[in-house]
Amino acid sequence: MPDKPIFVTQPFLPPLDEYVPYLEEIWDSKILTNGGQMHQRFERALCEHLGVEHISLFNNGTIALLAALQELRVTGEVITTPYSFVATSHSLLWKGAKPVFVDIDPVSLNLDPQKIEAAITPQTTAIMPVHCYGNPCDTDAIKAIADLYNLKVIYDSAHAFGVEDRAGSILNHGDLSVLSFHATKVFTTFEGGAVICPDAKSKRRLDYIKNFGFQNEVSVVAPGINGKLSEVNAAMGLLQLKYFDQLIKRRKDIDAYYRRGLAGVSGIVIPSRERQVVDNYAYFPILIESDFGMSRDELYELMLGDDIYTRRYFYPLISEFPMYRGLPSASSNNLPVASSVSRKILCLPIYPALENADVQRVVDVIRKV
Numbered sequence: 001m002p003d004k005p006i007f008v009t010q011p012f013l014p015p016l017d018e019y020v021p022y023l024e025e026i027w028d029s030k031i032l033t034n035g036g037q038m039h040q041r042f043e044r045a046l047c048e049h050l051g052v053e054h055i056s057l058f059n060n061g062t063i064a065l066l067a068a069l070q071e072l073r074v075t076g077e078v079i080t081t082p083y084s085f086v087a088t089s090h091s092l093l094w095k096g097a098k099p100v101f102v103d104i105d106p107v108s109l110n111l112d113p114q115k116i117e118a119a120i121t122p123q124t125t126a127i128m129p130v131h132c133y134g135n136p137c138d139t140d141a142i143k144a145i146a147d148l149y150n151l152k153v154i155y156d157s158a159h160a161f162g163v164e165d166r167a168g169s170i171l172n173h174g175d176l177s178v179l180s181f182h183a184t185k186v187f188t189t190f191e192g193g194a195v196i197c198p199d200a201k202s203k204r205r206l207d208y209i210k211n212f213g214f215q216n217e218v219s220v221v222a223p224g225i226n227g228k229l230s231e232v233n234a235a236m237g238l239l240q241l242k243y244f245d246q247l248i249k250r251r252k253d254i255d256a257y258y259r260r261g262l263a264g265v266s267g268i269v270i271p272s273r274e275r276q277v278v279d280n281y282a283y284f285p286i287l288i289e290s291d292f293g294m295s296r297d298e299l300y301e302l303m304l305g306d307d308i309y310t311r312r313y314f315y316p317l318i319s320e321f322p323m324y325r326g327l328p329s330a331s332s333n334n335l336p337v338a339s340s341v342s343r344k345i346l347c348l349p350i351y352p353a354l355e356n357a358d359v360q361r362v363v364d365v366i367r368k369v
């Protein structure tokens with residue numbers, strides 16, 4: 001009998017009957033969006049859960065990135081990583097800013113702070129790093145550069161829900177930090193996102209920006225957008241939060257299972273994480289080195305043939321897409337580490353419903369090579 005397919009990720013859906021009371025409350029109130037009860041409760045619950053003070057919810061992470069750039073009035077050039085999901089740079093293009101790609105660190109796979117200074121020009125206004133796979137950036141080094149050159153820092157924290165470093169939530173770093181609650185992320189509201197703000201003033205402004213810029217019925221104080229999270233999405237978030245710790249525990253076990261199973265396999269490197277105190281186990285990336293029995297793409301195809309879905313996150317690099325590849329900073333000579341990692345990376349299946357037998361099947365296919 002053929003084995004059932006193993007997906008790379010799968011959202012956790014709480015029992016439907018637990019969602020119904022939330023929906024009944026929404027039906028009764030007739031308030032579907034624009035900061036209703038669910039929205040307010042979800043904001044408060046998130047602040048508490050994440051250990052942050054101010055949060056502004058959004059309808060997705062990409063609009064949240066755009067709103068963050070709008071709030072900080074980012075223009076000109078923005079230093080960012082090519083090793084991310086394409087929305088990171090796309091938000092800069094939508095804002096009319098020019099992405100300047102800087103290479104990543106070979107261990108953290110995040111923007112390499114040592115290479116940032118050389119990319120700064122008089123037009124540079126901001127840095128947009130990504131906590132890739134939820135692995136915290138070198139936030140101290142990035143802050144030192146930003147302070148020295150008076151640059152804004154916007155963290156794309158789409159992978160970093162619940163991650164903590166020595167200072168607590170990594171979402172507290174930077175001028176603003178942006179989350180995504182997309183269905184493929186470790187925490188989901190179907191679609192959704194948020195901006196973590198350092199003070200009540202910037203939260204208030206972001207609340208205006210996501211509602212077309214309306215301060216009140218008659219005043220518009222910013223060229224805002226429609227970035228509002230609906231009540232049904234907020235309710236899903238409240239329900240998901242109840243399960244989050246339990247889901248992370250299961251992810252942690254899967255992570256440990258992979259680490260044991262893949263230990264000592266030559267040519268398989270598991271990127272190490274140095275600044276993490278609390279992990280969210282959102283992804284399980286491995287690097288397929290040249291001393292492994294086959295190439296990354298061969299392994300990807302082999303697993304696909306076995307109904308095991310993995311992801312080549314992030315391949316191609318953002319800088320290789322047509323709207324970016326003409327930029328001087330997009331050349332692979334400027335990005336040797338990112339170019340190399342992008343051709344070796346493979347993200348293995350990890351999600352709470354994955355069973356140990358499934359994990360073993362993935363490990364077996366790799367070990368057999």
Ligand SMILES: *Cc1c(COP(=O)(O)O)cnc(C)c1O
Nearest residue numbers: 060061062085087088158180182
């Ligand atoms: C998912 C993701 C986004 C976009 O978030 P959406 O909620 O899907 O708009 C942005 N950046 C990174 C790194 C992501 O992984």
